[in-house]
Amino acid sequence: MNGRRHGQELVRVYVRTGGRVRPSRELGLVTLVIAANAPLQGLDVEARRIAGLCRSQRSLSIGEIAAHLNLPPSAVKILVSALIDSGHLTVPPAPQQGDAPDIDLVREVLNGLRALRA
């Protein structure tokens, strides 16, 4: 890991986010996104890489996008947010996790873990 190089990279990402410094919507590391199959022409390089990685029938989390593309999660949130605004990406049509964990979700996680252990 080389901090100096990483820093320059972040500056480039910042430029490619069009100078935006925070996402236009609330996205977390585990927010799932899918592609909306919009044309990629006209997108900046990093945005195009993200849109190109996503699939329409297969979701990925923000954290996974960041890891696969070697981009800082904070930058990916800004770029994904813009790609959702522009209609290139979308979040799956279902309840995403809210701020406070609810009992149904926790029970479902518990049952899922127990099934893996069996």
Added chain:
Amino acid sequence: MSNDSGPAQISYLPPTVNRSAKILIAGHFGVGKTTLVGSISEIEPLRTEEPITQASTAVDDLTQLPQKDETTVALDFGRLTLNERLVLYLFGTPGQRRFWPLWDDLAHGALGALVLVDTRRLDESDAVLAFMEERDLPYAVAVNEFTGARRFPAHEIRQALDLAPHTPLLLCDARARDACLDALITLVHYLAHRLEIRP
């Protein structure tokens, strides 16, 4: 970081998965967080790197780091698809106080945390436990049993870590999948119980 090499094998989630949950695997450096994530993740564990500036760092052991204006913090994480619609992510979370700015983002929306401890270095877990308690993030403590480490009775570990009576404490070999799953089950069972008695 090289952007030239193509992405590693990407494991997409099936289209039915539309909900995600997050659990933190916390602990000090070298306690076995990455090992645990690797033991149970269904995908090769992934890593992201987030720059943090020293303006937000100050306190702890920065003397051990080369002086520079910016450092990066690496997050290792793994994934478990729990059923056709739900996926769980496990984030290995570095415990040092200087990473706390990043922690707020990590802790946001997390169900809870499994705090790994090493009985040879219990004092190093203080910062991690303090963070949990300040954020009211519920946690269980798992003692990663290192070969050759002295075994201590549970009540001594509880006392040394100043754990609340209700905080689960268990033993765990971070290299063993079933032991790691059992630790997570203990944590999530505790989380469910908390929500049931305190809806």
